[in-house]
Every structure is written in C-alpha cells, then in structure tokens.
Amino acid sequence: MADELKLLEKWSLKVHEVKLGAGPSAGGSREIIFNIGGQSSFPFLFKEGDIPNRPLIAAEVLDCVEDDWPVGLRTDLASVSKDPVEWARKMASDSGADLVCLKLQGLHPDLGNKPVKDAMALVEAVLKNIKTPLIILGCGSADKDNEVLPAISEATKGERLLFGDVVSENYKTLAAACIADGHNIIAESPIDVNIAKQLNILLSDIGMPLDRIVINPTIGALGYGLEYAYSIMERAKSAALAGDKMLAMPFICFVGQESWRAKEAKVSLNDFPQGGNARMRGIMWEVVTAMAMVEAGADILTMRHPEAIKIVKSAITDLMKR
Amino acid sequence: MEKHIVIFYPDNKKAVVDPGTTILAAAISAHIHLNSSCGGDGVCGKCRVIVRSGSVHAEPSGRMTPDDRKCGAYLACQALVESDIEVDIPPGSRLDMSALSKEELELRLRDVYSKAEDISEAMPQLGVGLFQYGPLVVKSYFELLKPNFDDKLSDLERVQRAIEEQIGPRPIHTGLANIRRLGPLLRASGWSITVGLAQNDEAVEIISIEPQDRSKNNFGFAFDIGTTTVSGSFVDLNLKKALGTKAAYNRQAAFGSDVITRIIYAQAEDGLEKLHHAVVDLINEMIEAFIDEFKVDLNDVTCLSVAGNTTMIHLLLRIDPKHIRQEPYVPTANIIPVLKAHEVGIKINPHGLLYCLPGVASYVGADITAGVLSCDMHRSKEVNLLIDIGTNGEIVLGSSDWLMSCAASAGPAFEGSGMSCGVRAVRGAIQGVKITEKLDAVVSTICADKPRGICGSGYIELVSELLKRGALDKNGKINANVRNKRIRKGESGYEYVVSYAGDTAIGQDIVITEADLDNLKRAKAAIYSGISILVRHMDMAINDINAIFIAGGFGTSLNIESAVAIGLIPDLPREKYIFVGNSSLAGARQALLSCQALKTAQAVSKNITYFELSTDPKYMDEYMAALFFPHTDSGLFPSVKY
Structure with missing residues (x-):
C-alpha cells in the first residue's frame, strides 16, 4: 500500500465545473440539470483526486437528415428521423442518453438554407418536449450561425444551455450572446492544444467566465486519427491538472458524427463482406470510438445510435464504480 | 523575327x-x-x-x-x-536603385559608422583586446642589396630573401606577370621597391611590386552584401581607419526580393549571370566612387573582405545556389578559399585578393559568423544570443564553450514584402506609430516625409499599439465591435486605416489588414519559436541569457518595448538588449584589418553547430504556441499587459 501511494500523482488544479441546464429556481425550465468537469485527476484514477461527475452522453438529433444515411442509422432511427422533436423526446426518455444535442444543419445555405424562425420554433418545441439540458449546434456557415444562434440564445435566456461551436476566427458574436444570456459555449480547435488554449484566452478576454467553456478538441473516429485526439486531450488535461487554468475545461467529443462518417460504419455487407453485419459494424464503430474518448477524458460524448448509447452508458457506469 | x-x-x-x-x-x-x-x-x-x-x-x-x-x-x-x-x-x-540618401544611410548605419573611424577601437561590444592588427595585405618597402660577383642570388630570390628576413621563413608565392616585370623594375628603381604581401593561409603571396616607397598607399574594402542593401567601407589599411562608408540597394531586388526567389531566378536562362552582374557591377561602382572621392590609385587597392548570407556569397562568386533550397539544404561552399578579385569581376589591383568570410550553413551565412565575431560571442564566458531579423531570422546562442545556430523562416513581412502597404525602410516609410485612446494614429516616417507605406519597425509598433488599445484580439483579428471610422471592412476582411490618402505621398489610404496581421504573426512566431527551441535544446531557460544582440536591417529603429509586446523577442530586462547594427559589415572590416580575426572567423564558423528546425518535432508545437499575441503561455511575457 505504501509503495502504491508513492506512485500516485498529486495535481495542483481541478478542471472547472460547468453547470448544464437551469431549473425554475435559477431562471430556466429544465427538470434535470447536470454538472460536468470538476475532476482533479486523470479519468477514473480515483485515488489520485476527485472525480465528482461522470461522463455524459448527449443524443445527436439533426433537423434534417441526408438521403445517404448509413444503414445502421436508417433502420433504427427511421421512425423519428423526419421529426426532430419526436426524435429528441424519444432519445431523451428511452435510449438512456443524458441530454440532447440538436444540430441545426438545415440552416446551411447548401443544405436547405432554412429561415431563422424555423430554427427558433424547433428549439422551442424540443425544449418543451424534453426535461434535460440541450446542446445547440449551428450549421457551420459562419454568417448564418452568427445570425441564428444569437437569436436562439436570446430566446432561451436563462436556460443555461450549451451553444457551439466557436472557433478562433469566429467567436465574438456567439460568445457575446452566450455571455449576455447566461449560456455555456463550446470552443472548437483543430486537434491542437495551443489553439485550444488560445481560444479560451480570447473568450475569457471578452468576458466569458472560464466555468462556462467546454473544449471541443476535434476528434477522429477509430481508424481516422483517434489517437491524435487522444494524445491532444491527454496533453491538455495534464497541463490543466498541473495548473494551467486556461486549459482546465471539460471536453465534448463529437463521437456520433465522426464514427458514422467512417467508411467501415457506412458500407454495406456486399461491398465489405469481411466486415460482417453492416448495422452492428456501425454500432460497434461508434462504441469503440466513444470508449476511447471516455478513457481520454471526455466529459460529454455526443452519440447517434440508441444501441451504442446503451452499451457505452453501461460501460461508463461500470467504470465509475470505485 | x-x-x-x-x-x-x-x-x-x-x-x-x-x-x-x-x-x-x-x-x-x-x-x-x-x-x-x-x-x-x-x-x-x-x-x-x-x-x-x-x-x-x-x-x-x-x-x-x-x-x-x-x-x-x-x-x-x-x-x-x-x-x-x-x-x-x-x-x-519603381525599384529605388539610387544610392541611399545621406539621411537614409545614417538611419541604416546609425551607431555603426561615422565618416572616419578607428576600427580597432570601435569594436568589440563585449570584452576587450580581441583586435590584433595585421591587415590581409601589407605593403613593405625594401632597399635591396645590389647583386655582385659575391652575391649572385637571382632577382626573385633576392626579393624573397628580403621578405623572409622580415617575416620569417614562410612559403612565398608570386604570379608570372610579377616575375616577368621584375628584372627591369628592380634595375630602373635602383633596387628600392615596395612589395605588397597578401596573407594566403600559411603562405604569403606577392601581389604587387612597385618602384620606390609606396608603402603608405595601401587600401582595402570591406563589404556586407545584404539581400536588400549592399554596404561597403573604404579602409586605409595602414591607418586602420574606415575613410568612408556607402550603402546602396542590392540591384538583385529586380529579380526577387528574398533569397528564395533569387535562387529560383538563378535557374532561368542567364539568371545566374544577371544576378551575379547586378551585384558585381554595384560593387565596382561603389569602389570607383570612393577612388574618385579620395583620389586614390586603383592599383593601391589591394584586397577586399566580404560578408553576406550564403546565397549572396554564391551569387557574388557566380556559383549556382540551387542546392541551398533543396533538401537537405547543402550549399556548394561555406568556407571559400582566398580568391583573386579579378576572377569574380571586381576591379581593384589586378592581383588584388578577395577574402570571403566563412559561413556555417545554407541559411546561416558569413554575415552571421561576422556578427558573432564582432559581438565577441565566441570569447564570452556568459551565454549570449544574437538575432538577425530578416526574411530568415538567424539566431546564434552560445558562449566561448559552444555556439548553436538556427534559421527561422520568418518570411519577408518585416521587410515590408507581401504586405498590403509594406515598404522597405525608405524615405517616407512609417517607422513608428502611436495610437491614441480614440484610435487615431500618429505616425513618424523616415526623413519625416509624407508616408509612402509601412516598414518593419513601423508594423511592429503598430501591432503593439493596436493590441494595447484593444483594437485587436490576441489572435491578431481586428475587433470589429469597436466603432471607429478607421476600422472598416476591406476587400479581404477588416482593416485599420493608418494614414488617409490625402496625408500620404502615394494618394491611397495606408492600411493594415487582417491578412497583414496574419503574416506578421507568423513571422514573429517563427523567430520567437526559433529562439525558444535553441534555448530549450540546450536545457536552459530564456532568463539564463546574459545579453541579446539585435543585428540586421532594423538597426536601432526597432522599438524593443513593442517587439516584446507582440512576442517577437523574449520578455527580458531591457538593458540586456544591445543593438549592434550592421554587425556583418563590422565583422568584415575586422577581418580586413586582422588576419587573426579572419582565422578566428574560420574557427568560429566551424564551431557553430547548425540546428535544423524543419526536422525538429518540437518546432511545430513551439511555433503554434507562439502564434498568439504575445504568446499562448502568457507567463513567458509577464511585463506585457493588454
């Protein structure tokens, strides 16, 4: 026992604890709220420090779905994929997901160019139908996001939602709205620990409190650069625990979006016979990617497939047993 | 046709x-x-x-x-x-091809030259007693004994005997032309002659034999061939004095502003020839101008010493520089043997010699060796840093025990190239900017002319002032939320107007754009991360550096406070910074007057270890960390607040 204690690291700083969702007493309407981050050790090393919060799973819900969705998603999400409100409700209540991540990709000029009012109405309906906090992602077109997201931020003032993503070339507009309306923000950097920190400094400089920032370190799925993401997260965490408060933010990892982009998760049995059942292959690709990110220190995983969510949720529960 | x-x-x-x-x-x-x-x-x-x-x-x-x-x-x-x-x-x-005006010359050469000065006392910056007088060519007067039946030594051996009596036994070389002239010359002069003796490694070479005593007339030139500017000092080798210094723009600029474009141009048909002639013609004109001004006989100019970056030396000697930019970046020669000036096309005494200072590597050239020499870094017990900020930021770190160098490719932003309103440090260039609380710009220009554009030192101060006033974020993006008439949306993102068209010499607004800011950020990051990598490689901390010598085109116009504020150079006590101006020319002049200094330069160049940044895995990380104002790790810049 004494020898084991000698090997334990002691860290000087803990990761900022971020509150997701606000109940009626705090000016919001969420029945369920969460905390993420707050840990003072690497993942699951309970003897080295506190790990007050478990990693959360957010179910990815899209406002529109591409026609070429992989078979694994098509078969199991067919009933809801055209109805984002129902999709969100179902995922939040049945799949075991902790919260919902709504991606408004239909706003993109190339993917439908939906008007602002549609997006606002959708967000309002989703919030009414779920009890959990909501993550709201823009479409990736800077101009459109800067138009829509601040409007949604204002309309949902006080709910303490999580908005994303901002990047170092475009952060001011959305960050200013989130600061004013009491929301959290996702800061995206391209698998680079320096840029992650730079963006946090920029956000902090314009008044964003450090405990309202979540880092999106950008990940790759299994076979697509997962190990780079892993090492960047490890480096950032190590710097944070050693005292760098500008890197001491929780991580969000977009697992669903990345793993269902992998060729192995998409191609049919005919095109890839040695890969086995296409549906299960896709699910496992998502599970394995998610578990690697959990080990790397993810605080929120966004995931797509209900089956994958169940498996990962149960694994996280096991890992959290001391 | x-x-x-x-x-x-x-x-x-x-x-x-x-x-x-x-x-x-x-x-x-x-x-x-x-x-x-x-x-x-x-x-x-x-x-x-x-x-x-x-x-x-x-x-x-x-x-x-x-x-x-x-x-x-x-x-x-x-x-x-x-x-x-x-x-x-x-x-x-139009490329300004004229010689630099007197004011510009003074600006460029401030603190380095005066009209006439005693070179032996002017340097070094550190320590004492480096300089040992012994010019590369000495003229000695001999009254030879007339031959007779008891002393039948040949004419040439007679001259050699007299030389050996003076300098001791050393190999003595001479050319055929001198031997052919010798017989009649000795007899006509009554056996009284002046011999010009040049140092050539261990040997000496007779480069001139003249009748009577002309030993007082011995002159040489020291040149620094910069990518942008060529400067030359006319030196009286006996009096140890620089009689004058001139500088002119390097005419090779017509073929590209930086070494890489010139190396590429050298591959074109006649390209190498044109680049070579551009610089040799310029050197010859500068020599001629001095000869006329001081009424000196060209034959009394016996030697030249030349420093410059490796590409410039290659082009001067008409050696194809193409391998300098091809992996693994090996030049044709770093240490050039003593050459005849006429072989290169430089017109001095027909037997006069050309001494090139030795370089270290493709991107750490003789100019840097000369800089180390003139700053006396190779003899200092303390660890010092030399930075030459140009297109390549050359960096040397070390002491008498060891010297490390690297070249950080900063790009030509600090030389005004590739920038929307960038100019070199010419008349009318904005070299200083103060920004008021209301975000108005108060500019100062070279020679107080109407602004023509912004030069490197101007950009550095401009960026630091904009940061200080909150007009930029630490990523170098213009803060569009600030409402001010000088901040506007241009063709490519936001821009800040430094001077309005009506106030300028060019009739257009002078602006700094976000693309310019990106260029500057990359340039400063390249230099800072080069410094940082060298320091870390030696397991040291930035604070362990004793003194930092700033060399190169910036001269004293660089505002240290601003350069630290943007994160170009480390945040160290300001008294540690020493401007050494054109240390390359200073080193060339020392070598001209001291064969000991030239030998030392050769030893120093061999002792400098070149560190290849492009293959170092940590460099990219350091560089990314430095791509921020002042730096991602603000703890490295405790004095910088904005």
Whole structure:
C-alpha cells in the first residue's frame, strides 16, 4: 500500500465545473440539470483526486437528415428521423442518453438554407418536449450561425444551455450572446492544444467566465486519427491538472458524427463482406470510438445510435464504480 | 523575327524586344528596375504599369481589378508585348536603385559608422583586446642589396630573401606577370621597391611590386552584401581607419526580393549571370566612387573582405545556389578559399585578393559568423544570443564553450514584402506609430516625409499599439465591435486605416489588414519559436541569457518595448538588449584589418553547430504556441499587459 501511494500523482488544479441546464429556481425550465468537469485527476484514477461527475452522453438529433444515411442509422432511427422533436423526446426518455444535442444543419445555405424562425420554433418545441439540458449546434456557415444562434440564445435566456461551436476566427458574436444570456459555449480547435488554449484566452478576454467553456478538441473516429485526439486531450488535461487554468475545461467529443462518417460504419455487407453485419459494424464503430474518448477524458460524448448509447452508458457506469 | 519597340515613360527609355517578351523583361533590358518581390510570378502585384498605347496580352490576375484594366494597368511580369507599345511606370512600381540618401544611410548605419573611424577601437561590444592588427595585405618597402660577383642570388630570390628576413621563413608565392616585370623594375628603381604581401593561409603571396616607397598607399574594402542593401567601407589599411562608408540597394531586388526567389531566378536562362552582374557591377561602382572621392590609385587597392548570407556569397562568386533550397539544404561552399578579385569581376589591383568570410550553413551565412565575431560571442564566458531579423531570422546562442545556430523562416513581412502597404525602410516609410485612446494614429516616417507605406519597425509598433488599445484580439483579428471610422471592412476582411490618402505621398489610404496581421504573426512566431527551441535544446531557460544582440536591417529603429509586446523577442530586462547594427559589415572590416580575426572567423564558423528546425518535432508545437499575441503561455511575457 505504501509503495502504491508513492506512485500516485498529486495535481495542483481541478478542471472547472460547468453547470448544464437551469431549473425554475435559477431562471430556466429544465427538470434535470447536470454538472460536468470538476475532476482533479486523470479519468477514473480515483485515488489520485476527485472525480465528482461522470461522463455524459448527449443524443445527436439533426433537423434534417441526408438521403445517404448509413444503414445502421436508417433502420433504427427511421421512425423519428423526419421529426426532430419526436426524435429528441424519444432519445431523451428511452435510449438512456443524458441530454440532447440538436444540430441545426438545415440552416446551411447548401443544405436547405432554412429561415431563422424555423430554427427558433424547433428549439422551442424540443425544449418543451424534453426535461434535460440541450446542446445547440449551428450549421457551420459562419454568417448564418452568427445570425441564428444569437437569436436562439436570446430566446432561451436563462436556460443555461450549451451553444457551439466557436472557433478562433469566429467567436465574438456567439460568445457575446452566450455571455449576455447566461449560456455555456463550446470552443472548437483543430486537434491542437495551443489553439485550444488560445481560444479560451480570447473568450475569457471578452468576458466569458472560464466555468462556462467546454473544449471541443476535434476528434477522429477509430481508424481516422483517434489517437491524435487522444494524445491532444491527454496533453491538455495534464497541463490543466498541473495548473494551467486556461486549459482546465471539460471536453465534448463529437463521437456520433465522426464514427458514422467512417467508411467501415457506412458500407454495406456486399461491398465489405469481411466486415460482417453492416448495422452492428456501425454500432460497434461508434462504441469503440466513444470508449476511447471516455478513457481520454471526455466529459460529454455526443452519440447517434440508441444501441451504442446503451452499451457505452453501461460501460461508463461500470467504470465509475470505485 | 519581327521586333517590337517598347518606350518607357517618364524615363523616355526604349527597349527593342521579341514579341511575347514580358514588359518586366523589356524594362530590365532598358535598365529600368521595377519592383518584383515575387521574381515575376505575378503574385506580389508590385510591378504594376500602365500601357498607354499598343497591345499586350495578359491572362486575368486576381491582383488586377476590372477598374485597373479599364485604365490600362497590367502587371509588367505577366503582360506580353504584342506590338510597339508605350508604357507609363507609376512611381510606386519603381525599384529605388539610387544610392541611399545621406539621411537614409545614417538611419541604416546609425551607431555603426561615422565618416572616419578607428576600427580597432570601435569594436568589440563585449570584452576587450580581441583586435590584433595585421591587415590581409601589407605593403613593405625594401632597399635591396645590389647583386655582385659575391652575391649572385637571382632577382626573385633576392626579393624573397628580403621578405623572409622580415617575416620569417614562410612559403612565398608570386604570379608570372610579377616575375616577368621584375628584372627591369628592380634595375630602373635602383633596387628600392615596395612589395605588397597578401596573407594566403600559411603562405604569403606577392601581389604587387612597385618602384620606390609606396608603402603608405595601401587600401582595402570591406563589404556586407545584404539581400536588400549592399554596404561597403573604404579602409586605409595602414591607418586602420574606415575613410568612408556607402550603402546602396542590392540591384538583385529586380529579380526577387528574398533569397528564395533569387535562387529560383538563378535557374532561368542567364539568371545566374544577371544576378551575379547586378551585384558585381554595384560593387565596382561603389569602389570607383570612393577612388574618385579620395583620389586614390586603383592599383593601391589591394584586397577586399566580404560578408553576406550564403546565397549572396554564391551569387557574388557566380556559383549556382540551387542546392541551398533543396533538401537537405547543402550549399556548394561555406568556407571559400582566398580568391583573386579579378576572377569574380571586381576591379581593384589586378592581383588584388578577395577574402570571403566563412559561413556555417545554407541559411546561416558569413554575415552571421561576422556578427558573432564582432559581438565577441565566441570569447564570452556568459551565454549570449544574437538575432538577425530578416526574411530568415538567424539566431546564434552560445558562449566561448559552444555556439548553436538556427534559421527561422520568418518570411519577408518585416521587410515590408507581401504586405498590403509594406515598404522597405525608405524615405517616407512609417517607422513608428502611436495610437491614441480614440484610435487615431500618429505616425513618424523616415526623413519625416509624407508616408509612402509601412516598414518593419513601423508594423511592429503598430501591432503593439493596436493590441494595447484593444483594437485587436490576441489572435491578431481586428475587433470589429469597436466603432471607429478607421476600422472598416476591406476587400479581404477588416482593416485599420493608418494614414488617409490625402496625408500620404502615394494618394491611397495606408492600411493594415487582417491578412497583414496574419503574416506578421507568423513571422514573429517563427523567430520567437526559433529562439525558444535553441534555448530549450540546450536545457536552459530564456532568463539564463546574459545579453541579446539585435543585428540586421532594423538597426536601432526597432522599438524593443513593442517587439516584446507582440512576442517577437523574449520578455527580458531591457538593458540586456544591445543593438549592434550592421554587425556583418563590422565583422568584415575586422577581418580586413586582422588576419587573426579572419582565422578566428574560420574557427568560429566551424564551431557553430547548425540546428535544423524543419526536422525538429518540437518546432511545430513551439511555433503554434507562439502564434498568439504575445504568446499562448502568457507567463513567458509577464511585463506585457493588454
């Protein structure tokens, strides 16, 4: 026992604890709220420090779905994929997901160019139908996001939602709205620990409190650069625990979006016979990617497939047993 | 084949060219030099000309707007002559080929030269007693014994005997021409002669034999061949004095503003030849000007010493520099043996010698060896740092025990190249900027002329002031939320207006754009991360550095406070910074007057370990961390607050 204690690291700083969702007493309407981050050790090393919060799973819900969705998603999400409100409700209540991540990709000029009012109405309906906090992602077109997201931020003032993503070339507009309306923000950097920190400094400089920032370190799925993401997260965490408060933010990892982009998760049995059942292959690709990110220190995983969510949720529960 | 006539205005000069020749090539053949930073690739947009009449063919270019086309504007490097044409050259497109004006010269050379000075006392910066007088060529007067039946030594051996009596036994070389002249010369002069003796490694070489005592007339030149500026000192080798110093723009700039574009140009037909002649002709003109001014006989100019970066030395010697930019970046020669000046085309005494200071590597050249020598870094017990900020930021770290160097490719932003309103440090260049609380700019320009553009030191101060006033974020993006008439949306993102058109010499607004800010950020990050890598590689901390010598074109116009504020150089106590001006020329002059110094330079160049940044895995990480104002790790810049 004494020898084991000698090997334990002691860290000087803990990761900022971020509150997701606000109940009626705090000016919001969420029945369920969460905390993420707050840990003072690497993942699951309970003897080295506190790990007050478990990693959360957010179910990815899209406002529109591409026609070429992989078979694994098509078969199991067919009933809801055209109805984002129902999709969100179902995922939040049945799949075991902790919260919902709504991606408004239909706003993109190339993917439908939906008007602002549609997006606002959708967000309002989703919030009414779920009890959990909501993550709201823009479409990736800077101009459109800067138009829509601040409007949604204002309309949902006080709910303490999580908005994303901002990047170092475009952060001011959305960050200013989130600061004013009491929301959290996702800061995206391209698998680079320096840029992650730079963006946090920029956000902090314009008044964003450090405990309202979540880092999106950008990940790759299994076979697509997962190990780079892993090492960047490890480096950032190590710097944070050693005292760098500008890197001491929780991580969000977009697992669903990345793993269902992998060729192995998409191609049919005919095109890839040695890969086995296409549906299960896709699910496992998502599970394995998610578990690697959990080990790397993810605080929120966004995931797509209900089956994958169940498996990962149960694994996280096991890992959290001391 | 049919020829076309191109007439250039306002010069009223004519070129006769083949159809399909570019206007740029026609201009060069008419001895008109246009700006051409990119070496004729159509990228920099600096060679804009107006075609007044006649027809040319040019592919559309992103550099030219429809309005430009309407008024007949073309990029000279892209426009092909299709008929007889008349071309107007706007002043902004013309490369300033004149010698530098007196004020500009003083600016560039401040603290380094005066009209006449005692070189032995001027340097070094650190320590004492480096300098041991012993010029590369000595003239000695001999009264030889006349031969007789008891002393029948031949004429040549007679001269050699007299030399050996003076300098001891050493191999003595001489050329055939001197031997042929010797017999009659000795008899006509009554056996009283002056011999010019040059140091050539262990041997000495007789380079001149003159009748009577002319030992007082012994002169040499020290040159620094910079990519942008060529400067030369005329030195009286007996009096140990620089009689005068001149500087002029390197005419190779017509073929590209940085070494890489020139290396590429050297691969074109006659390219190497043209680059070589551009610099040799300039050197010859500078020598001639001194000869006229001081009424000196050209034959009394016996030697030259030359420092410069490796590419410049290659081009001077007409050695193809192409391997300098090909992996693994090996030059043809770093240490050049003693050469005859006439072999290179430099006109001094026909037997006069050319001494090139030794370089270290492709991107750490003789200019840096000369800098180390003149700062006495190789003899200091303390660890010092030398930074030469140019297109390549050359960095040397070390002490008498060890010396490490690296070259950080900063790009030409600090030389004003590739920037929307960048200029070199010429008359009218904005070299200092203060920004008021209301975000107005108060500029100071070189020679207090109307602003023409912004030069490196101006950019550095401008960025630091904008950061201080909150007009920029630490990523170098203009803060568009600040409402101010000087902040506006330009063609490519936001820009800040430094001078309005009406106040300038060019009739256009002088601005800094977000693209410029990106360039500057990358340039400063390259230099800082180079310093940081060298320091870490030696397991040291930045604070362990004893003194930092700043060399290169910036001279004393660099505002240290601003340079620290943008994160270009480390945040160390300001008294540790020492401006050494053109340390390359200073080193060349020392070598000219001290063969000991030249030997030391050779030893130093061999002792400097070159560190290749491009293959170091940590460099990219350091560089990314430095791509922020002042740095991602703000703890490295405790004195910087904004």
